[in-house]
Amino acid sequence: MPKLSQRAERMPASPIRKLVPYAVQARDRGIKIYSLNIGQPDIETPQVGLDALKHIDRKVLEYSPSDGLPSYRNKLVGYYARFGIDLSPENIIVTTGGSEALQLAFPSCINPGDEIIMTEPTYANYISFAMQAGVKVRPIKTDIRNGYALPSVEDFEALIDERTKAILICNPNNPTGYVYTKEEMMRIRDIVKKYDLFLFSDEVYREFHYTDEPYVSALHLEGIEENVVLIDSVSKRYSECGIRIGAVITRNMQLRNAMMKFAQARLSPPLLGQIVAEASLDAPKSYMEGIYEEYIERRNLLVNGLNKIPGVYSPMPNGAFYTMARLPIDDCDRFCEWLLREFSYEGETVMFAPGSGFYTNPEDGRDQVRMAYVLKKEDLARSLVILEKALEAYPGRTER
Template sequence: MPAISKKGVAMPESPIRKLVPYAEDAKKRGVKVYHLNIGQPDIKTPQIALDAVKNNTIETLSYARSEGSETYREKLANYYVKNNIPVNANNIIATTGGSEALLFTIGSITDPGDEIIIPEPFYANYNGFSTASGVNVVPVISKIENNFALPKIEEFEKLITKNTKAILICNPGNPTGYLYSEEEMDKLKALVLKHDLFLIADEVYREFAYDGLKHTSVMSIKGLENNAIVIDSVSKRYSMCGARIGCIVSKNEAFIKTAIKFAQARLSPPTYALLASEAALDTPQSYFDNVIEEYVERRNTLISALEKINGVKVAKPKGAFYCVAQLPVKDSDHFAQWLLESFNYQNETVMVAPASGFYSTAGEGKNQVRIAYVLNKQDLLNSVKILEEALKKYPN
């Protein structure tokens, strides 16, 4: 039998999606499943974006430009300028989701065997994208005890080697919901300039900053023009996960010229999705104001309820719409599967994402889960009640 590649064997499973068959089986048995496992908002997509696709007069659905249409990139640049990110259309490459933006970025700045330092827990697919490129993830652990704040900069520095090419952060964070302060960003700036590294910031949750806190984009920090790379997406901002439109933003001309070659190799992002994404940029501020208010209420509802469960510790998110909860269990992978296979409370159960998949350090996160508060407040309360009852009955 022909052999599978070592890279393919090493490719990690998604901690978010690997339990889907168990959830589907539970539903077939008539059990209602509350999906807390995936960041699929239930917020409605702006009507203006949907109408752009429904009401267009395209007769031939042709290729878009490899880097995305000029009108979209110019309009997108205006959005960034309004958010204190001074860029122009030539600094932007439209991609098929933030995922492709990350793949193009890693492909443009690393060679096999190179290293990227990432604070963990981190978005699980960072592991997958790095494995696909033959790149090694070097983790620096953040702790639930201090709300997953940026680890000490000395912890980053002692991990830097001749193979280190970049530091990658998610801000606000997935899975933690942590929002890096301006002071923390300045510390990273000093480090990457000292060692001549790229600082990649996944900023897809930029709008979701709570409690009066402000998001600090890596692209708004003076002096990082040649080092900063932003990964972005319309998926969460406009509740358009299915559009699969993201982008790379950078003022480093050599990097952009290189990334465009990757964009050309895959031809173009999807034309209809570009139309919807361009129209979405006209979404009124009131949409975001209402969404942020809703997520703050959901966050407060969820965290308050979780904190009342004996033995549960939870970090309070400052942004995005995720939290990491530490449970009184030894193996959250087993617990998450058990919830779907063997447990229900009043014919209902919950699906969570085991947090070990958001770490690359072996053994970390084994008693933690990521919860996405993308459901309405009553569903969140129901979910926490189910979780509480499950912990009472789980044969730990």
């Protein structure tokens, strides 16, 4: 058969989904799995969104415009205004999830062979999207010991050369749950302005921000208005992962027009998803308030419980619904596979995302896993019991 491309061979498997075959086999054996490996909330979708889906009365399910339904983009302007972000509909291109937003932005901003700086650990698909675009990732490590705070300006500048074209941040962060302070965001702004870089800011978890400090969006930063590209999605906000609706947003109209060429080439974002997303913007305030309080309770239960298990450490995240945990294990990939293939406690086991997949060098993060606190509190409590039993039985346990 013909030989596959080098790009296909280098493309990393998803650390979040690569263990699914083992999970299927475990379930076939009758094992119950508590899935903390993926950010799929168990929170119900807003009723207004579900009702819109049920009551679609179109006679034809047509293409939407390549930049999205005008009614939805107009309504999004009002949504962003709630956060002090002033936009026009022309600044917004609706995408097939937040993933496609980056797949439009990367080739529009960065040439093959150019470089982008990302903090690590990082959302694994960023690395994949960069590889698809022929872009080299320059990682800048953050440290679990200080909660994954932003590195210094000097650390960033040590990576910047003539091929550096952009910085990418996720705020609140996936996988760490870190939220950048105003001072840190100003530090990023100064670097972007000094070197005239693009700033990609993934703000999918905007509503899940658990500190008293005001949330600072990249679109709040003055002096780099033409440099900022915001990535967004309704997947987590409204528990609508399956409708695949996101957005890429910029005030740089030259860039917007460039991204539209790629958007037109893929025709249009999902029609039915946009209808649901547009209706969901009318979800009552109580909907988001309830979710917010629920995630704080889940976070506290999980992270406090983790830190009571001997040899385990997790910093308290201030946003999103993930935490990175350091475990007394020899190899996170081996441990996560072992949990599904060989271990069970009272007919149950747990599923995590191996930490190595959130680093460009897979030898990093070998003693870490990412956990998503997207299950109800009773299930999280049970997961902690199973994890402690698993660590007691794991043949590759290490001592700290």
